[in-house]
Amino acid sequence: MRLNRKDLLGLEDIAVDEIKLILDTADSFKEFGSRIIKKVPALRGKTVVNLFYEPSTRTRTSFEIAGKRLSADVVNFSASQSSVGKGETLIDTMKNIEAMQPDLIVVRHGSAGAPHMLARMVECGVINAGDGAHEHPSQALLDMLMIRDVKGRINGLTVAIIGDISHSRVARSNIYGLTRMGARVRVCGPKTMIPAQIERMGVEVFHDVRKAISGVDVIMMLRIQLERQAGALLPSLREYARHFGLTPEIIKAAKPDATILHPGPINRGVEISSEVADCQRSMILNQVTNGVAVRMALLYLLTGGAGDETAD
Amino acid sequence: MKLLIKGGRVIDPAQGIDKPLDVLIEKGRIASLIQPASRVRPAMDKVKTIDATGCIVAPGLIDMHVHFREPGFEHKETIESGCAAAAAGGFTSVCCMANTNPVNDNQAITLMIIAQAQKANGVRVYPIAAATVGQNGEAATEIGELKTAGAVALSDDGNEIRNSQVARLVLEYASMFDMPVILHCEDMYLSQGGQVNEGFVSTELGLPGIPNAAEESMVARNLILAEMTGAPIHIAHVSTAGSVDLIRWAKARDVRVTAEATPHHLTLTEKAVRGYNTQCKMSPPLRSEQDRIAVLTGLADGTIDAVATDHAPHDDRLKIVEFDKAANGVIGLETALGLMLRLVRQGQLDLPTLIQRMSTAPARIMGLPGGSLAVDQPADVVVFDPEQEWTVDAMCLRSRSHNTPFDGWSLPGVIKATIVNGRIVHSG
Ligand SMILES: [Zn+2]
Numbered sequence: 001m002r003l004n005r006k007d008l009l010g011l012e013d014i015a016v017d018e019i020k021l022i023l024d025t026a027d028s029f030k031e032f033g034s035r036i037i038k039k040v041p042a043l044r045g046k047t048v049v050n051l052f053y054e055p056s057t058r059t060r061t062s063f064e065i066a067g068k069r070l071s072a073d074v075v076n077f078s079a080s081q082s083s084v085g086k087g088e089t090l091i092d093t094m095k096n097i098e099a100m101q102p103d104l105i106v107v108r109h110g111s112a113g114a115p116h117m118l119a120r121m122v123e124c125g126v127i128n129a130g131d132g133a134h135e136h137p138s139q140a141l142l143d144m145l146m147i148r149d150v151k152g153r154i155n156g157l158t159v160a161i162i163g164d165i166s167h168s169r170v171a172r173s174n175i176y177g178l179t180r181m182g183a184r185v186r187v188c189g190p191k192t193m194i195p196a197q198i199e200r201m202g203v204e205v206f207h208d209v210r211k212a213i214s215g216v217d218v219i220m221m222l223r224i225q226l227e228r229q230a231g232a233l234l235p236s237l238r239e240y241a242r243h244f245g246l247t248p249e250i251i252k253a254a255k256p257d258a259t260i261l262h263p264g265p266i267n268r269g270v271e272i273s274s275e276v277a278d279c280q281r282s283m284i285l286n287q288v289t290n291g292v293a294v295r296m297a298l299l300y301l302l303t304g305g306a307g308d309e310t311a312d
Numbered sequence: 313m314k315l316l317i318k319g320g321r322v323i324d325p326a327q328g329i330d331k332p333l334d335v336l337i338e339k340g341r342i343a344s345l346i347q348p349a350s351r352v353r354p355a356m357d358k359v360k361t362i363d364a365t366g367c368i369v370a371p372g373l374i375d376m377h378v379h380f381r382e383p384g385f386e387h388k389e390t391i392e393s394g395c396a397a398a399a400a401g402g403f404t405s406v407c408c409m410a411n412t413n414p415v416n417d418n419q420a421i422t423l424m425i426i427a428q429a430q431k432a433n434g435v436r437v438y439p440i441a442a443a444t445v446g447q448n449g450e451a452a453t454e455i456g457e458l459k460t461a462g463a464v465a466l467s468d469d470g471n472e473i474r475n476s477q478v479a480r481l482v483l484e485y486a487s488m489f490d491m492p493v494i495l496h497c498e499d500m501y502l503s504q505g506g507q508v509n510e511g512f513v514s515t516e517l518g519l520p521g522i523p524n525a526a527e528e529s530m531v532a533r534n535l536i537l538a539e540m541t542g543a544p545i546h547i548a549h550v551s552t553a554g555s556v557d558l559i560r561w562a563k564a565r566d567v568r569v570t571a572e573a574t575p576h577h578l579t580l581t582e583k584a585v586r587g588y589n590t591q592c593k594m595s596p597p598l599r600s601e602q603d604r605i606a607v608l609t610g611l612a613d614g615t616i617d618a619v620a621t622d623h624a625p626h627d628d629r630l631k632i633v634e635f636d637k638a639a640n641g642v643i644g645l646e647t648a649l650g651l652m653l654r655l656v657r658q659g660q661l662d663l664p665t666l667i668q669r670m671s672t673a674p675a676r677i678m679g680l681p682g683g684s685l686a687v688d689q690p691a692d693v694v695v696f697d698p699e700q701e702w703t704v705d706a707m708c709l710r711s712r713s714h715n716t717p718f719d720g721w722s723l724p725g726v727i728k729a730t731i732v733n734g735r736i737v738h739s740g
């Protein structure tokens with residue numbers, strides 16, 4: 001079994017069957033995490049390069065563990081130890097890495113579209129591990145896996161995504177993936193954080209959290225980037241917390257069984273209060289566990305899995 | 313020597329001519345336009361003949377907005393390579409913007425550009441000097457002296473003149489010297505960090521957008537300053553429907569304003585950027601289809617006076633990079649006529665209007681010779697076959713840079729001859 005594509009750059013052009021295949025494969029990988037020996041030989045002899053131009057301990061570690069559990073050789077290459085500081089261009093770096101003949105490159109980059117440029121230039125597969133404010137497909141897939149775990153389905157659910165939609169790659173990937181799977185998606189945030197014509201992506205726009213979460217099955221909170229937004233898009237973080245933060249009081253507007261997701265790391269007291277973050281409905285830590293399974297599935301499906309399993 | 317351009321269809325909007333005529337050139341000037349049936353023929357032994365059968369014979373194209381990167385960025389373009397590209401595209405005159413390094417804000421640079429142009433192929437090069445020192449928007453340049461040195465207009469193109477008081481001063485002062493002021497209209501606060509047009513495409517791509525208002529608010533301010541001062545202004549690279557409306561409004565009030573649009577804004581929309589194509593990254597950004605149509609309508613009805621390429625060469629180092637790190641700009645001299653002829657084919661524009669917008673009008677706006685085939689005018693002529701197609705190969709263009717979104721496009725309009733001052737500077 002494999003995905004009929006070279007790269008996973010985003011969920012914009014992904015098909016329902018592909019999403020199902022990824023989620024089902026991830027399901028079957030989940031149990032490895034609880035085994036005593038957490039390793040299968042599926043990707044033995046394959047090389048996966050984690051090319052991270054932005055620091056991201058979570059995503060990088062998640063891909064690294066995923067690769068190692070499948071017995072791939074995982075090489076981490078982060079911008080700080082590379083020659084980027086010496087003025088080497090992305091293309092130069094890429095050509096060097098490609099000369100090492102990896103089977104897959106997992107790339108995180110601050111510039112939207114950088115993985116697309118790489119995918120055009122290299123023969124091997126490329127997974128987008130987050131590009132600027134564009135997409136973060138593996139995060140959205142793990143969110144979808146989480147939703148499916150808790151709710152048993154995605155089709156027919158209503159999901160509210162709350163926060164800085166403009167700058168959120170997580171939001172874009174989730175909008176594509178969730179709507180493709182038949183969910184209704186609402187986005188909510190201050191007007192300064194809602195990008196132009198987003199309703200054309202098939203979402204409903206709200207500026208009032210209470211209204212946005214009323215009746216929804218899933219609430220997905222986004223991380224407010226403290227360094228960037230204060231000042232530029234908001235009068236103050238305090239103002240944001242008061243009007244858009246998820247508090248025990250606000251959350252009463254949602255269904256009693258509404259699931260709460262957050263891609264992490266959370267800013268306690270800003271977009272989400274501690275009480276809500278740590279409550280039973282919060283799946284924030286379970287998301288991390290699912291992240292490894294989804295990434296195992298992606299590595300497995302994009303490399304074609306083990307040699308003897310690729311006959312089809 | 314005499315030159316006879318024989319058998320072509322002569323289009324000279326300045327004289328309202330559109331018919332089969334032979335053009336006789338003598339001593340660098342248009343000597344006569346001869347009826348094809350006429351018995352009066354120059355003695356053939358002393359005449360070089362260009363067979364223009366099936367071709368358009370028109371006043372040489374004039375590009376009032378190019379960036380030749382000399383001095384400072386000669387690896388991208390030199391005046392010589394830029395002139396070769398111009399001639400290959402049918403242009404007999406170009407006006408080059410001041411954002412060189414150092415900036416053309418003093419007579420030494422202006423004189424140097426003119427001197428370099430004299431060593432090139434003969435295409436006429438007219439320097440546009442900076443409107444403010446260092447293009448910093450703070451203090452006006454020595455406009456009188458720049459004019460004396462040979463600058464034909466003033467512009468901080470690439471930057472707006474942010475301070476309205478400075479803009480007013482430049483307009484008032486320049487008008488004493490009959491120097492048009494070319495204005496790059498962009499509110500840099502509104503466009504700050506922007507990579508593409510603000511709209512659905514910017515949302516999809518996750519790239520910061522540049523709203524139409526960034527251009528239109530500055531167009532509005534500049535029109536109001538032009539009305540107040542009575543000084544002539546020229547709006548560079550108009551890209552939005554709102555700007556066209558504002559210019560139409562100002563013209564109805566007899567404000568002395570002219571405007572230009574580029575072939576790429578008339579041809580492409582923001583959708584071309586999908587896939588993060590850095591060759592489509594430009595300032596102002598490619599806009600929506602509605603904007604494109606509005607600009608094209610403005611060009612057809614005369615609200616937009618001229619076509620200018622904004623020829624902006626950049627090397628691969630600045631284009632084959634992450635989208636947000638890529639430089640703005642696209643080369644245009646060799647594809648301009650073809651792209652405009654496509655619009656003629658689509659019925660958006662007729663040929664005489666096209667020639668008017670690409671030759672007659674820019675000559676008038678900038679006060680340059682050319683733009684007409686009237687007898688005794690300098691013999692600046694372009695001969696092209698409007699039907700014959702050619703395929704753009706970015707690597708084969710004469711420009712030293714290859715940054716074009718039109719690589720691989722098939723375009724109509726093969727240049728048979730570009731003639732400056734009676735001398736053939738390009739033949740195809
Ligand atoms: Zn320009």
